[in-house]
Amino acid sequence: MSRLRRAFAISRKDVESYYAKPPLVTWGLLFPSVLILAIYLKDRSGYLHVAPGIIGMTLLFGATSMAAVSITFEKRAGTLERVLLAPIGPGTIVLGKAVSAAAFGIATSLVLAAGLAALLGMPLARPLPFAAGIILGAGIFSLLGIIASITVREVFEAMTLMNLFRFPILFVSGVFLPLDAMPDWIRPVALASPLTHIVELIRLGVHGESSLGSAWIPAGVSALFLAAACAAAGPVFRRFATR
Amino acid sequence: MASVRVAGLRKRYGDVNALDGVSFEVASGGIFAYLGPNGAGKTTTIRILCGLNERDAGHVSVCGFDVAADPVAVKSRIGVVTESSNLYPELGCRRNLEYIGELYGLRAADRRTRAAELLDMFDLGERAEHPFGTLSRGLKRRMALAAALVHRPEVLFLDEPTTGLDVPSARALRDLVRRTAASGATVFLTTHNLAEAESLADDVAILIRGRIVARGTVDDIRRRVGEARSLVVEFSAAVTGERLREMCLSVRSAAAEGGAWRLEVSDLHDAVRELSAFAEREGLRIEELDAGPPSLEDAFLRIIETGDAGGGGAR
Numbered sequence: 001m002s003r004l005r006r007a008f009a010i011s012r013k014d015v016e017s018y019y020a021k022p023p024l025v026t027w028g029l030l031f032p033s034v035l036i037l038a039i040y041l042k043d044r045s046g047y048l049h050v051a052p053g054i055i056g057m058t059l060l061f062g063a064t065s066m067a068a069v070s071i072t073f074e075k076r077a078g079t080l081e082r083v084l085l086a087p088i089g090p091g092t093i094v095l096g097k098a099v100s101a102a103a104f105g106i107a108t109s110l111v112l113a114a115g116l117a118a119l120l121g122m123p124l125a126r127p128l129p130f131a132a133g134i135i136l137g138a139g140i141f142s143l144l145g146i147i148a149s150i151t152v153r154e155v156f157e158a159m160t161l162m163n164l165f166r167f168p169i170l171f172v173s174g175v176f177l178p179l180d181a182m183p184d185w186i187r188p189v190a191l192a193s194p195l196t197h198i199v200e201l202i203r204l205g206v207h208g209e210s211s212l213g214s215a216w217i218p219a220g221v222s223a224l225f226l227a228a229a230c231a232a233a234g235p236v237f238r239r240f241a242t243r
Numbered sequence: 244m245a246s247v248r249v250a251g252l253r254k255r256y257g258d259v260n261a262l263d264g265v266s267f268e269v270a271s272g273g274i275f276a277y278l279g280p281n282g283a284g285k286t287t288t289i290r291i292l293c294g295l296n297e298r299d300a301g302h303v304s305v306c307g308f309d310v311a312a313d314p315v316a317v318k319s320r321i322g323v324v325t326e327s328s329n330l331y332p333e334l335g336c337r338r339n340l341e342y343i344g345e346l347y348g349l350r351a352a353d354r355r356t357r358a359a360e361l362l363d364m365f366d367l368g369e370r371a372e373h374p375f376g377t378l379s380r381g382l383k384r385r386m387a388l389a390a391a392l393v394h395r396p397e398v399l400f401l402d403e404p405t406t407g408l409d410v411p412s413a414r415a416l417r418d419l420v421r422r423t424a425a426s427g428a429t430v431f432l433t434t435h436n437l438a439e440a441e442s443l444a445d446d447v448a449i450l451i452r453g454r455i456v457a458r459g460t461v462d463d464i465r466r467r468v469g470e471a472r473s474l475v476v477e478f479s480a481a482v483t484g485e486r487l488r489e490m491c492l493s494v495r496s497a498a499a500e501g502g503a504w505r506l507e508v509s510d511l512h513d514a515v516r517e518l519s520a521f522a523e524r525e526g527l528r529i530e531e532l533d534a535g536p537p538s539l540e541d542a543f544l545r546i547i548e549t550g551d552a553g554g555g556g557a558r
Contacts (some may be wrong), residue, residue, distance in 0.1 A: 002348055009345035017333050055393055078329030082390075086346035121253035242295050 053175030056102035063105030067145025068158035130205020133211025137198035143229035179211035252301035254343035276444035322391030330377025381412025491517035
């Protein structure tokens with residue numbers, strides 16, 4: 001209980017300190033909003049096909065960017081060292097950082113989804129898979145953001161490092177092109193990307209159907225990705241936090 | 244009883260031997276100064292003692308707990324002021340202290356009370372809501388010390404606490420360190436400012452190239468550097484150090500100190516006689532003459548020059 005309380009203290013402090021930082025506003029809200037507006041203006045009926053993908057992308061960029069900001073800002077200012085000097089294990093620190101990053105990802109993707117629903121009439125056919133996609137995605141992406149950003153010192157280094165995997169997976173994860181419309185050779189790559197499964201869960205939520213059929217497959221695979229990210233984050237954090 | 248025990252501590256960074264078999268103990272209560280030139284291994288030692296870095300070999304315990312085996316037990320009993328004032332620049336002073344309290348598991352009411360107490364004690368009450376980043380360097384150091392005391396640590400580590408501070412801020416911070424020690428905490432201090440170590444510390448260790456070369460009280464260390472004496476002399480007109488050394492054979496070294504000269508001399512009696520003769524010959528008056536035992540700074544510089552403390556090694 002005490003561990004959870006301390007993790008929550010870290011999350012709350014991160015929200016106070018970093019939620020209004022420019023990289024977060026840019027990547028978390030501005031970029032996806034502009035993108036969806038551009039698609040809407042080009043094809044008013046077609047935006048619905050890409051809406052789940054853009055919501056998934058917002059989740060990816062929001063959670064990873066918040067993780068990058070909260071880790072690298074603190075590493076550079078020496079405040080991460082202050083947290084490391086407190087009587088708490090690395091797992092608690094990772095949990096606290098992950099919760100604040102995940103909450104940012106969830107908030108930005110929900111703001112976008114709410115905007116799409118209110119202004120453009122986006123439906124919500126199955127709320128449960130939609131919620132599962134948002135929550136699992138937020139967990140996976142925040143932990144991936146922590147793993148990537150703890151290895152560097154500056155926020156731009158973290159963003160560059162993360163863009164090495166964020167941009168390529170956008171194009172293989174069904175964000176702009178549904179899974180069943182992809183060439184056969186790219187499908188195995190798509191299935192190896194966590195974003196694919198998150199987008200499919202959100203697609204199920206919005207449209208009530210997905211290329212992967214049942215919600216159990218993307219939900220199960222996403223849960224495995226989350227478990228793997230949890231297992232990796234603690235040791236990586238311990239190894240790089242004081243470097 | 245010892246608050247800190249270090250035995251055979253070794254740490255390498257690549258080819259560099261940062262710590263080469265360092266051993267010492269720090270008794271509970273009082274102020275311990277850990278001195279050494281840049282790169283001697285002081286910060287590495289503190290980081291290992293605080294559980295931030297891992298050691299390659301040796302045994303380290305703080306408050307009776309092995310740092311590697313039980314880092315949480317150690318961290319809950321220590322406070323650390325690192326070289327940089329690492330608090331959250333965008334948060335207010337009170338919020339910073341309350342957040343640190345949360346990390347140490349203090350209850351909400353205790354956090355509020357302790358933060359108010361520390362702000363008052365460190366004369367920061369008026370700036371309680373000011374963002375930490377807007378404070379002057381001196382106030383930031385004060386806040387960093389207050390933050391290290393939130394959970395009432397048994398051992399307080401201070402890494403170069405007054406570096407970069409102006410004289411009044413440094414003096415105020417030293418007073419706070421004295422008050423902290425007087426309240427019962429053990430203070431482990433690293434500093435380049437030897438006058439600071441001399442004025443604060445009960446016990447001193449000198450670390451050079453990763454090895455302890457002298458250990459004891461300030462008086463012990465002074466004694467170990469031999470018979471050299473320190474003399475401050477001021478003449479009625481300017482003279483050069485070279486001329487002083489040339490004309491006064493007992494002067495081993497001469498360093499300008501304001502308008503005066505700080506001399507290290509081999510024999511006090513001979514030095515005074517030679518200086519009088521020198522003044523007479525040069526048509527000068529001796530305006531001030533102050534003799535005393537070598538300062539810790541003299542001893543420290545001598546140890547660095549010779550690489551040992553005249554037989555007083557680590558113990």
